[in-house]
Amino acid sequence: MSDKRVMKRVYYDPSHPGSLGGVERLCRALKDETGERVDKARIKDFLSEEDTYTLHEPARIHFPRNRVFVPRPLNQFQADLCDMQALSEYNDGFNYLLTVIDVFAKKAYVRSLRKKTGTEVTRVFDSIFEDSGTPEKLQTDAGKEFFNKTFQNMLKKRGVIHFATGSDLKASVVERFNRTLKTRMWRYFMAKNTRRYLDVLQDLVHGYNHSYHKSIKMAPMQVECTVENTLQVFQNLYGAVPVRYSEKLKMNFKPGDVVRISKVRGVFDKKYEQSFTEELFTVHECVPRVPPVYRLKDYDGEPIEGAFYEAELQKVNVAPDKIYAVERVLDERVVRGEKQKLVKWRNWPEKFNSWVTADNLMNV
Structure with a gap:
């Protein structure tokens, strides 16, 4: 099963058993519907392009973190x-x-x-x-x-x-x-x-x-x-200090990967609301600690402060025809007869505000 049109139809049909869920649910529903073997890797690739999935995937809060060794008083x-x-x-x-x-x-x-x-x-x-x-x-x-x-x-x-x-x-x-x-x-x-x-x-x-x-x-x-x-x-x-590095250390992200960052959560946040940022970031550096951490850059290439654990990141595939949501229109102008609008992209920093051709905007 490799037809993304079928995956999209099933995933976005609210009445379908495989709709609006995760990899396993969609995989099982497609297999039941078609009777064919389903490639989970293709389903993961499909879902990684869908904002409705990546923004709402449950974010992990409790996971192993780097152990910090402080060797003496006043250190x-x-x-x-x-x-x-x-x-x-x-x-x-x-x-x-x-x-x-x-x-x-x-x-x-x-x-x-x-x-x-x-x-x-x-x-x-x-x-x-x-x-x-x-x-x-x-x-x-x-x-x-x-x-x-x-x-x-x-x-x-x-x-x-x-x-x-x-x-x-x-x-x-x-x-x-x-x-x-x-x-x-x-x-x-x-x-x-x-x-x-x-x-x-x-x-x-x-x-x-x-x-x-x-x-x-x-x-x-x-x-x-x-x-x-x-x-x-x-x-x-x-106690006994563990070995910090290993030649077999598995890194699940690599430089150049596009990711979302897990949002900071409070105890009473609603789990069905967005769990990850709409803003996208790029993995800049992989740090081989135990567990591994990653340094990121934003879409302008500016480094993001701090390092992030794998559980705080979610890899996404950005489709060539990806549509970005506009939060509001800030201004309008005409350049050489072409109507343009200055837009604020939804949940992206203001520094990414940009002029776009009016014809490229669409109502959904």
């Missing part, structure tokens, strides 16, 4: 800002908590802020570094509170390498600490019938730092910078 910190505005009136107008954790030692530091400006974040980070010592690297999200001139200058003076979280998930170690801190905080609220945390914030942090942490098999305060202690913590954290 890498993670930081985050917790929004506490709902409790501001009970805590002297403080709206945020800056949480910082040593990824290796699991030791945490917390400061309260009224504003999340670059100046305020720099001030409290300086106070944390005075307590903790200066790390080699700092990982945060890409928020403006961290990526601003004041904060960056402070890090540069201290010689700290700063980088942003590059995937849909946030920095996992500090996020886990945030959950622990808030759990203890809300239990305290219930026990004391209060919503004021400011007076006991450092007590809560002290309790965390002196309590047993199952990943390092000791309390964070027991982690030291001695060789013997560092080796013990490393062994507790990572």
Whole structure:
């Protein structure tokens, strides 16, 4: 079965058992209808050209990710800002908590802020570094509170390498600490019938730092910078370090492949809505990690920040006669007697807005 016209007829007939589903459903329906052997590869190629399939294919959220090895204390910190505005009136107008954790030692530091400006974040980070010592690297999200001139200058003076979280998930170690801190905080609220945390914030942090942490098999305060202690913590954290690369490592994408990116999802997003971007990207580089990751470029050839796992990408085949949806018409003009329209393409960045001949637009 290789006739795409038959595949299209079956797939887009709402009453047909093989309609509007996945590869297996269409394959089974075609075999039942024709009695012929069905080539799944051809069905996959057909569906990879259909936006109705590629945009709505379920996106995976939980899948293996690269393991990051942090070798010693003060090697890498993670930081985050917790929004506490709902409790501001009970805590002297403080709206945020800056949480910082040593990824290796699991030791945490917390400061309260009224504003999340670059100046305020720099001030409290300086106070944390005075307590903790200066790390080699700092990982945060890409928020403006961290990526601003004041904060960056402070890090540069201290010689700290700063980088942003590059995937849909946030920095996992500090996020886990945030959950622990808030759990203890809300239990305290219930026990004391209060919503004021400011007076006991450092007590809560002290309790965390002196309590047993199952990943390092000791309390964070027991982690030291001695060789013997560092080796013990490393062994507790990572055990036997696996081989990172293999000659047999399978890469399912190659440079030049056209892909969509999985959308960032919340817990309550409707699974039947679009799961992948309408904007298309091109694989630029294959990085042989375990599991592999890929670097992308947009259709203008500009690199996309970060790297992407295979589960976050979906390969598509772009048919020569592919029709792109227009979001709206922005302007009109006549050039040498030819009517043209400036269009915004649906769910593509504005930089891709372009003039097209009016005759090339169609109503669907």
